[in-house]
Amino acid sequence: MSRGDVGPGTVDAGYPKNISGWGWGAFGQNGIDAALYSGSKCYFFAGDQYIRVSRGDVGPGTVDAGYPKNISGWVWGAFGQNGIDAALYSGSKCYFFAGDQYIRVSRGDLGPGTVDAGYPKNISEWGWGSFGQNVPTVRTRRNIFSLESENPGDPWHPVILAYARAVAVLRQRSVADVNDPTGWIYQAQVHGVSPDPGDGFRNKCQHFGWFFLPWHRMYIYQFESIVKSVVAGLPDVDDVTKANWALPYWDYTKGEDSRRLPVTFRSTTLPNGDPNPLFDASRSVLVNNGAAVTELIDTDYRTALRPLTFTGATAFGGAQTGENHRFEDPNAAGGPLEMSPHGTVHTQVGGNMAAFETAALDPIFWLHHANIDRIWDVWRRLGNGRGNPTLNLWLNAIRFGFHDASGAEVRMTVDATLDSATQLGYVYEDLTGPVGPLGAEQMRPEPENPPQLVGATEEPVQLTGETADVSFELTPPAGPLEARPPARVYLRLEDITYDVRPGVTYAVYLNTPDDSDETPDDHYVGTASMFGVPRRADASADHPGMRLVFDITDLYERLREAGRWSDTATVRLVPIYLEEREGAGPHGAEVPGTEQEAGTVNIGQVGVYFQ
Ligand SMILES: [Cu+2]
Known part of the structure; x- marks a missing residue:
């Protein structure tokens, strides 16, 4: 110019x-x-x-x-x-x-x-008059705990109370017409419903791959817009709340108290004595009485933030997949964040939250996923090359279907959601990363050669709520890995199914010292969270059992340097039960819920891979 x-x-x-x-x-x-x-x-x-x-x-x-x-x-x-x-x-x-x-x-x-x-x-x-005033309003999604503590002695912040009222309205819509796309039941069916109605809108949750984060971002965005429009029409909600209402998030990464379900979701009643629409009696009775989700999610959260790439084996956002496809690539799996804390919180909250088909019936689901969405932004801000995929296959190839607040069909591409402030009109109250060290970042690029199996169990493993140890021999690899040490080492749990749905997660350890029941932190691999594991009777070639892939490169190198890597691998799976918190119900009395079931889980194979 x-x-x-x-x-x-x-x-x-x-x-x-x-x-x-x-x-x-x-x-x-x-x-x-x-x-x-x-x-x-x-x-x-x-x-x-x-x-x-x-x-x-x-x-x-x-x-x-x-x-x-x-x-x-x-x-x-x-x-x-x-x-x-x-x-x-x-x-x-x-x-x-x-x-x-x-x-x-x-x-x-x-x-x-x-x-x-x-x-x-x-x-x-x-003093420009109306010029420049018309910027799109950006709403702030707030931490549920900062809302609950804003007015000392009264956790029922107007934003939370408005959400409770709106949930009741959405449930009423489903009573009037179960196929109302803006109703509570239909919205939950968008995530999962069996049998699949095949209508392009329901049973659509994208899991175990690189669409997990963007699809859930779109999903909770449309849900939030439905709630916003309901809140705007509620007679007993003040104008400030109507103008600013945004979905809160449950940030369970800030210490033990943050891992307890927010008290406004544990209370059976609203302040006026009406039943609380945010309460769900299907949850674990311990969670409903203030038990904290396992502290292992603190470690898992750090592990999840460590990858520098979004897509690839054990990368942040999961493997490249097609729509609704799960494990078509023999090495594909969900990213570490999807597995834990995401899956762990689903399983440990329990009840509706523990299964795809019912998870979004629990009002805490939406706050859980707002937090997962927030962690995606936290990850990007950690820098060091972290960034979203630029492939068109991810950005624009799929137009995911939803309904907006008016019930009209809308289509969204991933590309239209990546800058939440300018494209979707929301920001998060807090995007700071974890306090303390993150651990080693995975600096080496993923090698070109595919991962190679160096040892695995020969028999399936069954988990029934007790600690299980499995051992298998490792044989030195042939091919390109003969000449160099592996750039990446993985522990894989293949073809996981259940006979009785597990209510416990399993902490995975590698090569814990002989003759010891201890599970030292420096042998911890990660959490097998079990969310999304199919029933064995329903598993098929199209929908096989779940695969979990853990990057254990760091652990492998530490063990090797300490002379503790041998030609036998021992994997210990420890069930994680919630710990009771006494007298912690919101009313000082026990709040209802369900018992945590150990369940029965089958693992087709446990193996170690070099790459
Ligand atoms: Cu989820």
């Missing part, structure tokens, strides 16, 4: 061009949000990242070393955490705009400068 001082100027010949021609790598490929001239440097903003460029007057310039960086590194507080909309150079000051707010910054030539006192302010204060 050649500038005119006050007019539109002239578009230079050969433009528009693609931003990708600037050689910025992945940054800015889907467009930039804002650009800023700042003396010898220019800044470009895209999503929650930015780059600094040493200016060329007419060319692309050079991206400075160490960029892209996260906008959050500028320490602007909450402002701009999900990206900015515009930036303006104005002499000694710069202005940044995000949503309906802006900040004024005293410039530093290279660094972030200093936010002037009194900012952020609202754009509406500039």
